[in-house]
Amino acid sequence: MSDRFVGTPKKATTHVNQKENLIFENSSPGKKAYRLAQLDVPAVDASALLGDALRSDGLGVMPELSEIEIIRHFTRLSTWNYAIDLGMYPLGSCTMKYNPRINEAVARLEGLAEAHPYQPESLSQGALGIMKLLSDCLLEITGMEAITLQPAAGAQGELTGMLLVRAYQESRGDARKKIIIPDSAHGTNPATAAICGYQVANLKSNSLGMVDLAELERMVDQDVAAMMLTNPSTIGVFESEIHKIADILHAKGALLYMDGANMNALVGKTRPGDFGVDVMHLNLHKTFSTPHGGGGPGSGPVACKQILESFLPVPTIRSLPDGSLSLVDNRPQSIGRVRAWYGNFGMFVRALAYILANGPDGLRQTTEDAVLNANYIRAKLEGVFDLPYKSPSLHEVVFSDRLQSQRKDGQPGVKTGDMGKRLIDYGFHAYTVSFPLVVPGAMMIEPTESESREELDLLIDALRQIAREAEENPELVRTAPHTTRMQRLDETSAARKPVLRWKSPAAESLNPVTR
Amino acid sequence: MRYLPKSAAERQEMLTEIGVSTIGSLFETIPAEYRLERDLRIPRQHAESEILDRFRAYAANLASGDAEELAARPAGGRSVASFLGAGAYRHYRPAIIDSLVQRGEFLTSYTPYQPEIAQGTLQAMFEFQTMICELTGMEIANASMYDGSTGAAESVLMACRVTGRQGAVVARTVHPEYREVLATLTRHQGIPITEVGYIAPGSGQSRQDGRLDLDALDAAVTSETACILLQSPNFFGVIEDVAAAAEIAHRKGALLIVSIAEAVSLGIVRAPVEADIVSLEAQSFGVPVGYGGPYCGVIACKEKFLRQMPGRLVGETTDGNGWRGFVLTLSTREQHIRREKATSNICTNQALVALMVTIFLTVYGKQGLRELAEQNLAKAAYLEAALGSAGGQRIFSAPHFHEFVLSTREPAAEMNARLLEQQIVGGLALEKWYPELGASATLWCATELTTRAQIDLAAALLYVPGSSIAPPSEPQQAFTGAR
Numbered sequence: 002m003s004d005r006f007v008g009t010p011k012k013a014t015t016h017v018n019q020k021e022n023l024i025f026e027n028s029s030p031g032k033k034a035y036r037l038a039q040l041d042v043p044a045v046d047a048s049a050l051l052g053d054a055l056r057s058d059g060l061g062v063m064p065e066l067s068e069i070e071i072i073r074h075f076t077r078l079s080t081w082n083y084a085i086d087l088g089m090y091p092l093g094s095c096t097m098k099y100n101p102r103i104n105e106a107v108a109r110l111e112g113l114a115e116a117h118p119y120q121p122e123s124l125s126q127g128a129l130g131i132m133k134l135l136s137d138c139l140l141e142i143t144g145m146e147a148i149t150l151q152p153a154a155g156a157q158g159e160l161t162g163m164l165l166v167r168a169y170q171e172s173r174g175d176a177r178k179k180i181i182i183p184d185s186a187h188g189t190n191p192a193t194a195a196i197c198g199y200q201v202a203n204l205k206s207n208s209l210g211m212v213d214l215a216e217l218e219r220m221v222d223q224d225v226a227a228m229m230l231t232n233p234s235t236i237g238v239f240e241s242e243i244h245k246i247a248d249i250l251h252a253k254g255a256l257l258y259m260d261g262a263n264m265n266a267l268v269g270k271t272r273p274g275d276f277g278v279d280v281m282h283l284n285l286h287k288t289f290s291t292p293h294g295g296g297g298p299g300s301g302p303v304a305c306k307q308i309l310e311s312f313l314p315v316p317t318i319r320s321l322p323d324g325s326l327s328l329v330d331n332r333p334q335s336i337g338r339v340r341a342w343y344g345n346f347g348m349f350v351r352a353l354a355y356i357l358a359n360g361p362d363g364l365r366q367t368t369e370d371a372v373l374n375a376n377y378i379r380a381k382l383e384g385v386f387d388l389p390y391k392s393p394s395l396h397e398v399v400f401s402d403r404l405q406s407q408r409k410d411g412q413p414g415v416k417t418g419d420m421g422k423r424l425i426d427y428g429f430h431a432y433t434v435s436f437p438l439v440v441p442g443a444m445m446i447e448p449t450e451s452e453s454r455e456e457l458d459l460l461i462d463a464l465r466q467i468a469r470e471a472e473e474n475p476e477l478v479r480t481a482p483h484t485t486r487m488q489r490l491d492e493t494s495a496a497r498k499p500v501l502r503w504k505s506p507a508a509e510s511l512n513p514v515t516r
Numbered sequence: 517m518r519y520l521p522k523s524a525a526e527r528q529e530m531l532t533e534i535g536v537s538t539i540g541s542l543f544e545t546i547p548a549e550y551r552l553e554r555d556l557r558i559p560r561q562h563a564e565s566e567i568l569d570r571f572r573a574y575a576a577n578l579a580s581g582d583a584e585e586l587a588a589r590p591a592g593g594r595s596v597a598s599f600l601g602a603g604a605y606r607h608y609r610p611a612i613i614d615s616l617v618q619r620g621e622f623l624t625s626y627t628p629y630q631p632e633i634a635q636g637t638l639q640a641m642f643e644f645q646t647m648i649c650e651l652t653g654m655e656i657a658n659a660s661m662y663d664g665s666t667g668a669a670e671s672v673l674m675a676c677r678v679t680g681r682q683g684a685v686v687a688r689t690v691h692p693e694y695r696e697v698l699a700t701l702t703r704h705q706g707i708p709i710t711e712v713g714y715i716a717p718g719s720g721q722s723r724q725d726g727r728l729d730l731d732a733l734d735a736a737v738t739s740e741t742a743c744i745l746l747q748s749p750n751f752f753g754v755i756e757d758v759a760a761a762a763e764i765a766h767r768k769g770a771l772l773i774v775s776i777a778e779a780v781s782l783g784i785v786r787a788p789v790e791a792d793i794v795s796l797e798a799q800s801f802g803v804p805v806g807y808g809g810p811y812c813g814v815i816a817c818k819e820k821f822l823r824q825m826p827g828r829l830v831g832e833t834t835d836g837n838g839w840r841g842f843v844l845t846l847s848t849r850e851q852h853i854r855r856e857k858a859t860s861n862i863c864t865n866q867a868l869v870a871l872m873v874t875i876f877l878t879v880y881g882k883q884g885l886r887e888l889a890e891q892n893l894a895k896a897a898y899l900e901a902a903l904g905s906a907g908g909q910r911i912f913s914a915p916h917f918h919e920f921v922l923s924t925r926e927p928a929a930e931m932n933a934r935l936l937e938q939q940i941v942g943g944l945a946l947e948k949w950y951p952e953l954g955a956s957a958t959l960w961c962a963t964e965l966t967t968r969a970q971i972d973l974a975a976a977l978l979y980v981p982g983s984s985i986a987p988p989s990e991p992q993q994a995f996t997g998a999r
Contacts, residue, residue: 024643024878035610035884037891041968042898047784047890050897051915052723054755056786056886061650063882071878072612075871078636079621086620099519100624103564109614109804112575117600118808119944121936124595128807130579131571138558153662153809154864156851160701167704192851192861198704201856239545269556270543276550286864294617294868295637296627296828297660298810314700326579337700341603341665341693342808350571357570360561363517369539370520373530376542380534393545422632431630436852453521454530480836485632488836492631495833495845499822501656502646 005426005483007473008466012088012459013428018486021077025503028064034071062505081486082295083430089452089460091378091424093397093433093445094187094235096265096287101358104290104351113350118342122327129326132343133318135353136302139283142364143261144274145304149313151344155262158282158301159193159229161314162258164336165280165305166227167197168312172334175254177226183212185236185437190229190260199226206439210236210390212246221253227280231260232273235437236390237375237397237447239266247277256280264288265449266372266396269365280305285345289352300348314339370450371396374457378446381461385468389440397447401440405471415471415478417442422489423470423481427463517561597970598941599899601919601961602751603664603691603777604808605800607888608965610879613802613872622871627828627864631843632835637867638842641830644814644874651779651877651885652794653787654816658827659844660870661862664797665697667813668745668775670826670860671795672698674815675743675771676707677824677859678792684743685710685736685770687728689750691777692949698745710736714752716952717911726754726912726921733761737768747775748788752959753896753919754912755785762790780963781917783880783889793817802876803869812869823849826860888964892918895962895971902975903960911957919961921946925980927955935977942974 048055066074083090090097108114116128136148152158163180170177180194183204191201202220207213211234221228228250233239240246247257259273259281265288267273273281285291285300305313315335316328328343359367372395379388379398386400406414421431421444433445448457470478482488522530527539536542543551562570569583576586598606617623621636628634628641641659648657661667672684684702686695688711695711702709712733715725728746737744744765748756758774765772771792776782780800788794799811817825823846831845851858880888896918900910908922924931928945935942943958950957962971 021639023639023646025646028881030882032881033884034879034881035888037884037887037964038608040891040894042894042971045890045894045897047893050893051755051785054786054915056782056784058653058787060783060882060885063647063650063885064878065881065883066878068612068879071875072616074878075616075622075640075875076619078639079616079619080636081634081639082621082625082636083630083633084621085624090626092626095626097626101519103567105618105623107568107571110571110575112577113571114804114806115606116807117598117606117805117941118604119600119602120595120598120941121932123936124577124941125807126579127574127577127581130581131574133579134559134581141557153666154862156861156863157662157666160861164700164704187863188850188852188855188858189861189863191856192854192858195856195858196701196705196861198706241545241547244547244550269552271546271550271552275552276547292623292868293626293864294623295625295634295641295871296867297865298662298867298869299864300810324579337703338665338693338696339700340697340809341663341691344808345810346807347804347810354567354571357559357562357567358519358564359517361555361558363519363561364556364558366517366520369542370522370527372542373527373534373539376534377530393542395542395545422630425630425633430626430633450520454526456521482632487632487635487839487841490631490835490841490843491833492843492845495831495843496848499656499829499845500832501642501822501829501845502649503642 007470010427011462013426013484015484018080019077021074023503024064024074025062027070027074028066030065032065032067034066034068088428089448089456090430091432091446091448091460092430093399093447094262095433096447096449097293098290098449099451100290100292101355103358104354107354108347108350126326128346129318131353132349133326135349138356139302139304142268143281143304144272146307147310147313148302148304150302150349151314151340152282152301152303153340153345154297154299155282155284155301156189156193157339158303159189159260160196161303161339162280162282163193163197165309165312166256166258168334168336169309170226178224180226181220181228183230185210185234185439186229186231187260187262194229209392210234210439211238212240214242214245217246218249221249221255223253225253225255227256227258229258229260231262233263233266233395236399237394238390238392239395243276262287263396266368268368269361270368280309285348285352290355291348291351298345298348300345312336367450374448374450374452377457378448378461382464385465386444397445399440400444402442402444405468406442415475417444419478419481420444420467420471423467423478424463425482426484429460429463595941596939597974599943599960599962599974600941602944602959604805605778605780605963606805606965607780607800607963609802609804610876612879613875616875617868617871622868628844631841635841638830640871640874642832642842644870645830647874647877648796648814648816651782651787652796652816653789654794655819656822657814657816658825658829660866661813661815661827662866663809663811663813664775664777664795665694667795667815668694669698669701671773671793671815672702672743672745674824674826675773675793678821679742679771681740681742682706683708683740684745685712685733685741687746687750688713689728689752690745690747690775691751694775712736723914726752726914728756728761730757730760730764734764737764737770739768741768741770743771743773745773745775747777749778749781749917749919752912752921753916754914755917758788759790778917780889780892783885784893785917798873801873803872810866810869812866812873824859825849827862827865891964895964895966896920898968899960899962899971902971903978906975906979908978918963919959922958922960924956924958924978928958931978935974938977940974940977
């Protein structure tokens with residue numbers, strides 16, 4: 002290890018990684034990992050039943066392996082992943098918290114996992130009961146008045162929220178054209194506004210990285226439908242003048258949409274519905290502990306004020322006088338469906354299990370610990386790294402690479418991306434690199450509440466050593482990671498000549514041009 | 517709180533090191549009037565055992581989730597057999613799927629933006645993309661979409677970008693909820709949607725009824741049409757004539773999008789190779805029906821449309837040592853780079869569910885997928901014969917996979933109420949979406965998990981004593997298939 006580090010890493014070490022081919026390369030004809038149940042009805046002549054529609058290509062490269070080989074293949078692949086279960090993800094804006102295992106256990110209970118979305122309501126009371134209690138909890142947490150659980154992820158939640166705004170204003174004969182989005186926003190915000198047919202008006206942040214009220218006041222006119230705002234902002238700071246922002250918008254008939262990506266800073270401490278937000282989404286896979294799974298599934302419920310309720314997607318849930326629950330899809334003003342059925346139900350089960358495990362005291366303590374952890378990191382690393390915005394942090398802190406990238410001796414420095422890669426060598430995932438865009442060379446760190454002081458101290462130690470390396474041996478940082486199974490991957494050639502699927506060598510030799 | 521790894525003393529020490537005395541001072545940027553000074557009004561903190569009890573009560577169909585109520589009134593409303601499909605299909609899920617996807621390294625990892633420590637997820641996604649290409653007959657596939665409904669809508673938006681045209685012609689035989697999602701997502705994009713009907717029973721076109729009306733399709737597609745969207749097998753279970761629809765689309769410079777809601781059909785139904793874009797719902801490949809989600813959409817297409825593909829893509833490359841590795845690629849299409857000019861606003865997708873699909877496809881493989889599909893076909897044929905001999909009549913005569921529309925003497929609501937008394941969930945009533953089919957049309961599905969005993973029981977219950985037909989006997993007598 003001595004040649005690979007300036008100091009001694011406290012967390013990382015080297016370990017054995019096994020080689021593993023692509024599954025197709027491990028396949029050999031005639032192997033099986035399945036056995037179908039004995040057929041208890043007469044077999045059929047498929048070609049007689051299907052005629053021309055019968056498939057005859059033999060399913061090409063689909064693999065053939067035994068069960069143990071499949072288990073080993075995917076288990077070996079799994080060991081190449083970093084994961085929350087292995088250590089901290091200091092990924093700002095991603096809220097990579099612990100994913101409780103009881104959530105997985107209850108989501109797999111047969112009566113829930115096997116429930117068909119079209120089964121009669123008399124058989125769906127348990128499933129609807131989960132959706133109702135989760136809805137009630139989320140309304141209380143957000144201080145809002147109506148909710149849909151249907152959106153499949155945060156970005157779809159944004160879309161749903163914008164469609165609600167649009168339907169509401171059009172119903173009043175007040176169709177509008179523009180959405181105001183701060184330059185610090187997530188990329189999904191402008192992409193969403195565009196899909197809803199809106200023009201995007203960019204609002205430049207002020208010198209504190211916050212909404213510039215005077216500029217906002219100038220921008221808001223009768224064409225502005227809404228503002229999409231992340232609060233706390235992507236630099237982890239609460240918009241203290243949020244009520245004034247809401248007032249400016251409301252005075253001109255525009256609405257305030259809140260991107261709930263950073264809700265982990267607020268749960269149990271303040272409620273968006275109380276501070277003027279009209280509509281917002283939540284990310285169950287961030288704030289409410291459903292697993293990220295290597296990139297999904299997510300779930301993006303949208304909560305709103307009563308003025309928007311009649312526009313919510315169908316179906317909604319209604320309590321009947323006899324105490325039973327019913328789905329309602331006869332809602333003439335609804336924006337329609339944004340997804341088939343009711344949303345990512347399996348994530349509702351997990352999120353509700355998380356809320357129950359916490360209760361009101363646990364959720365508040367969770368938020369306090371998330372904020373405590375971010376401020377601890379900030380206190381320990383301020384000065385080691387540049388802190389471009391000094392406003393008090395909530396759940397995340399954004400440093401910049403200015404001190405490391407612009408060396409006093411004029412030598413080439415190291416950048417945020419290099420230091421993020423180097424953090425991998427110390428046994429961590431990288432922090433969020435180069436976001437938000439308002440901070441050049443951003444290093445965005447969100448520890449979440451799930452980290453012990455010991456793990457935080459390891460991260461702080463690692464980042465301090467990396468700062469020292471940047472000074473004493475920048476090449477070591479620029480070429481990181483050094484201890485991973487793979488070295489830096491060539492992303493440029495991957496994009497220039499995309500190879501997006503495996504082809505058998507035999508097929509390749511027949512048609513080499515396609516590669 | 518058991519998920520929080522800190523003692524009260526540690527919290528206090530950390531506050532001291534930060535230089536504040538109370539946690540409250542870290543929240544002072546929140547204006548006082550908006551600080552919540554009371555407890556949230558949500559259920560109290562539960563022990564793990566209490567959580568399990570509560571969800572067991574929900575799973576036993578109690579809306580209250582009250583474990584004591586469950587103890588007093590067990591087994592409130594369950595079914596012994598269900599013949600529902602309609603876009604959510606119950607197939608056997610090999611045990612290794614849940615065992616593998618619950619490995620923390622898969623379950624709790626982030627989107628693979630740092631490829632050096634995410635090769636497991638990336639390689640599995642590359643395998644997923646390869647298998648989806650193979651099954652659909654397309655050249656490239658993305659790493660997943662939310663589900664089949666949003667995937668179909670995104671495919672239409674993609675076709676508009678590719679062709680530079682605005683307008684889609686959509687078959688009425690596409691899943692009604694998919695069409696509703698499409699309407700929602702295209703409403704503000706200036707994309708007119710034209711619906712084309714299907715060939716009605718008794719039209720004189722033998723083995724064509726239940727299919728998209730190709731003459732009407734030909735008439736509906738104009739030089740302004742970006743794409744045709746059809747589903748095959750369609751919502752009635754009928755297999756569409758993809759080649760004929762493709763010919764119409766291509767003759768007029770439009771693209772053909774084929775949506776597939778029942779992925780298991782691909783084991784035996786010809787791949788829609790004439791299509792330009794295929795939007796697949798892969799739920800059938802190892803994903804629980806789970807009250808409607810999470811599922812696994814995916815878009816596959818011809819390689820020339822690559823730059824307009826929404827969603828994440830995994831590509832092969834090499835590392836500094838020249839080793840093969842995988843990365844997320846072509847992200848200049850995506851929202852975090854292109855912002856309002858992106859191909860879609862999608863960010864999080866369905867990675868873990870796509871992994872379930874990949875494992876399922878590996879378990880069944882080349883031979884198993886065929887055998888599995890054959891069993892589904894056989895079960896549906898038996899179901900059709902059994903219900904037929906009990907007085908039900910299949911409405912459409914075009915070839916189908918494992919679903920079909922049945923017409924019964926009784927209205928669907930009465931029939932299903934009678935079946936439900938015996939804990940059988942009968943076919944899905946179609947009148948809500950297809951009033952022209954009347955109140956007695958139901959959509960029935962059989963999969964490899966449907967047993968002969970369940971089918972015989974349903975047929976016996978379907979039969980209305982005193983009606984003009986004979987009671988059901990051994991239905992296979994009337995059945996002509998070879999054993």
